Amino acid sequence: MKRLANLKIDPGEVDAVLRDLVAIPSVNPAFAGGTGEAGVAAYAADYLRRNGALVEEQPVLPGRSNVLGRLPASEDGPMLLLEAHMDTVQTTGMTVDPFAGRIEDGRLYGRGACDTKASLAAMLVAVGTLGRSGGSLPTGVHLAAVVDEEVEYRGVSVLAGAISAGRLRVDAAVVGEPTELHRVVAHKGCVRFHIEVRGMSGHSSEPAKGINAIQSMAEVLSFLRNEIEPGYEALRHAWVGPPTHCVSEIVGGDAPNTIPGFCRVTVDRRTVPGEDPLAVRAALEERLHGLARRTPGLSLTVGKPFIVDYAMEVDPRSPIVRRLEAATEKFAAGKRNLGAAYGTDASKLARVGVPTVVFGPGSIAQAHTSDEWVSLAETRTAAATLLDLIVHYREDEET
Numbered sequence: 001m002k003r004l005a006n007l008k009i010d011p012g013e014v015d016a017v018l019r020d021l022v023a024i025p026s027v028n029p030a031f032a033g034g035t036g037e038a039g040v041a042a043y044a045a046d047y048l049r050r051n052g053a054l055v056e057e058q059p060v061l062p063g064r065s066n067v068l069g070r071l072p073a074s075e076d077g078p079m080l081l082l083e084a085h086m087d088t089v090q091t092t093g094m095t096v097d098p099f100a101g102r103i104e105d106g107r108l109y110g111r112g113a114c115d116t117k118a119s120l121a122a123m124l125v126a127v128g129t130l131g132r133s134g135g136s137l138p139t140g141v142h143l144a145a146v147v148d149e150e151v152e153y154r155g156v157s158v159l160a161g162a163i164s165a166g167r168l169r170v171d172a173a174v175v176g177e178p179t180e181l182h183r184v185v186a187h188k189g190c191v192r193f194h195i196e197v198r199g200m201s202g203h204s205s206e207p208a209k210g211i212n213a214i215q216s217m218a219e220v221l222s223f224l225r226n227e228i229e230p231g232y233e234a235l236r237h238a239w240v241g242p243p244t245h246c247v248s249e250i251v252g253g254d255a256p257n258t259i260p261g262f263c264r265v266t267v268d269r270r271t272v273p274g275e276d277p278l279a280v281r282a283a284l285e286e287r288l289h290g291l292a293r294r295t296p297g298l299s300l301t302v303g304k305p306f307i308v309d310y311a312m313e314v315d316p317r318s319p320i321v322r323r324l325e326a327a328t329e330k331f332a333a334g335k336r337n338l339g340a341a342y343g344t345d346a347s348k349l350a351r352v353g354v355p356t357v358v359f360g361p362g363s364i365a366q367a368h369t370s371d372e373w374v375s376l377a378e379t380r381t382a383a384a385t386l387l388d389l390i391v392h393y394r395e396d397e398e399t
C-alpha cells in the first residue's frame with residue numbers, strides 16, 4: 001500500500017479542472033437561461049476515462065444523464081461513493097462573469113464555483129490521481145456526477161434507485177456541497193404545500209355582505225404562528241435544531257374594489273430527522289380543519305405536497321464519518337461534525353441505506369450569490385482529503 005499512501009494531489013490540476021468546470025455552463029433547465037448539464041457531463045466522463053476509470057452514463061431525462069466513473073476495489077473491498085451535482089442556478093443578476101473563472105486573491109469566481117463545482121473538481125482529481133496510479137485499491141470508488149439537484153433531485157433519485165435495486169454496490173458515501181470542509185452529519189428535510197382559503201366576493205363598499213378571504217387567511221397565519229410554531233421546540237433535534245416553517249408566498253384578491261374571494265399561501269415546512277414530511281403535512285391539515293370548524297366563515301383546503309424531501313442523519317461513529325474526520329485532521333485541522341438546515345442529495349442516499357456525510361470546499365453563504373466564489377486552497381485541501389479517505393478507508397474499518 002506504500003505506493004498509494006505516497007500519492008499526492010497536484011494543486012495546479014485541481015485549479016485547472018475547477019476552472020474548466022466553471023467555464024462550461026450547466027444552469028438547470030428549470031431556470032432562466034438553463035442549458036442543462038450535458039457539457040459538464042461530457043467533460044467529467046472524458047476526464048474519468050483519461051484517468052483510468054470505467055465510465056458509464058445513467059440516463060435521467062432527455063439529454064440529461066448522470067456520469068458514473070468507477071475504480072474497482074481489489075478482493076471485493078468496500079466501495080465508496082463520491083457524489084456531486086453538476087447543475088447550477090441561473091446567472092441572472094450576477095456581478096461577475098459567470099463563466100470566466102477569474103482568479104483573484106486565491107478565489108475563483110463564477111456560477112457554480114462554490115455550489116458545487118469545487119466539490120466536483122476535488123472529487124474528480126482525487127479519483128483521477130488514484131486511477132492513473134494504476135495501483136490496486138483496497139477500497140474502490142464510484143464517482144457520480146449527477147443532474148438536477150437544484151430543482152427536483154431527479155439525478156440522485158435515479159442513482160439511489162440503482163443502489164436499492166442492487167445494480168450499484170455502495171458501502172458509504174460523501175456528497176459534495178459547500179460545508180467549509182466541516183462534516184454535515186445531519187440535515188433537515190422539507191415539505192411544501194399550499195393552503196387555500198375561499199371567501200365570498202362582493203362590492204368592497206359593503207364588506208359585511210361578503211366573506212373576505214384575505215382576512216380569513218390572516219386567521220390562518222396567526223394560527224400557524226401562535227398555535228403551531230410553539231410546538232416545534234419540543235421536537236428539537238441535537239444536530240439540526242427545531243423544525244421551522246416559512247410562509248413563503250401569498251396570492252389573493254381580484255381588484256381594488258372587490259371583496260377578495262380567494263387567497264392562497266405557500267408553506268415551506270422544514271422537518272428534522274425522525275419526522276415524516278407526509279405525516280407532518282397531514283397532521284397540520286387536521287389542525288387547520290379544526291380551526292376552520294370553530295371559525296365562522298373560514299373555508300380552507302390544504303393542498304397535496306409538491307415537494308417532499310426527507311431529513312437525514314448518519315451515526316458520527318460510523319466508519320465514513322470517523323475516516324473522513326481523520327483525513328480532514330491531516331489537511332485542515334479543527335473541522336467539526338455539524339447539522340445543517342438546508343437539504344442535499346445525501347438524504348436520498350440515506351433513504352436507501354447508505355451512510356452518507358456531506359462535505360466540500362466553500363461556504364453555503366456564497367452559494368447562489370451574485371459574486372459566487374470559492375477558495376482555491378480549500379478546494380485543493382478537499383481533493384487531498386478525499387484521496388486520503390479512499391486510500392486509508394479500509395485501515396480504519398479493520399481497527
Ligand SMILES: [Zn+2]
Nearest residue numbers: 115116149177
Ligand atoms: Zn449544491
